[in-house]
Amino acid sequence: MTYKVRLEIFEGPLDLLLHLIRENRVDVCDIPVATITDQYLKYLDLMKVLNIDVAGEYLVMAATLTQIKSRMLLPRSEDGHDEEDPRKELVDQLLEYQRYKGAAEDLRNREEEHEEVFRRALTGESIEVADNTPPEDVSLGQVSLFDLLKAFEQVLGQIGDVGRHEVEVDEMELAERLTFVMKRVGSKGTEFTQMFDEGTRRIEVVATFLAILELIRQRQIRVQQNGIHGAIFIYPIMMERG
């Protein structure tokens, strides 16, 4: 049996692109396509290593990027006519998406502020409890999935090159890994890199990372990051008895 992660927390190929653009500190309107495409494909590889079910849209975007990259290499026509920048359509799409992402951020702030305000409860209204919410509602808090993947990549990088071979996770019992992670996190929490001992086999690193994702989904742990490129910490979510 191969364990397939199906997390609904991906915000899509456009989000990944914006993330890469921000990380490279380049202008959305002047994307270095070759660099960004390489990094984009690297992320897809990483998701494959994790056996994450990559949505088809990510592959479509990969194809689009590759196509733009090759069109950028073509010599410009010599009749002097300004040809349209092959990146234009993608740039427009990114800018549009960025506007809505900003609006979503604004909504998040309002939600957080309003979350602290209470009104009279409706008679007999049961209080919304978080744990029967569908998987779409998984929130990583302040750490994006991309940040986690990056941290994971760094740990993998210390072990050896990110290979392209299939990794079988079946020899690791996931349940065992979940317990391992919870133990490591303890009651006070720990730093992400502390989850992986020196000399850990690659397969164990992958299994541990999958277990972390699973525990986030189950709302047993939460992750937090100090600053944009800071260390990532994992904390247990204490269940209050209701």
Added chain:
Amino acid sequence: MNQDQIKAVIETVLFVSEEPVKVKDLVELMSGQANSDAVESALADLEVDYKGRNLQVRQAAGGYRLATRPEHGWWVKRYLKRTTRSKLSPAALEVLAVVVYRQPVTRAEIEEVRGLDCSGVLHTLMEKDLIRIVGRRKVVGRPLAYGTTTRFLEHFGLNSLQELPKLGEVSNA
């Protein structure tokens, strides 16, 4: 009724009401004894009166309600033995953002903006009563069009959609 009496009635009604109370409802309640001008000025007075108190008179979803203050949220949650209200996922917020600014909007249009399938998220938002079907487009396939609900306003502590900034003015990139 004099201003103080009107204020007293309104404050009392706000206290017992479970839903935001609309000016229209208050005028109807005190019909013949207070007109909408008197009600509105009494409400404005009440809002000011509550400035220094531990509760607040707050506009929400087109009406007024008594609510706690954010700085006491921690104690309320502790009392209710609840960790946190279920928050919306980043994906849900993105879809909501598109619906808010583009409503009535079809699923295809939302997916075009996000570059990702969003049928699951739409379903969740419908279940949470944050969006609803507002009609069908008069194009081939007659796709459903979505819009936001009153519950949406309440969830984000908004009085009306006009309170939201214009699209692009909140860009955080």
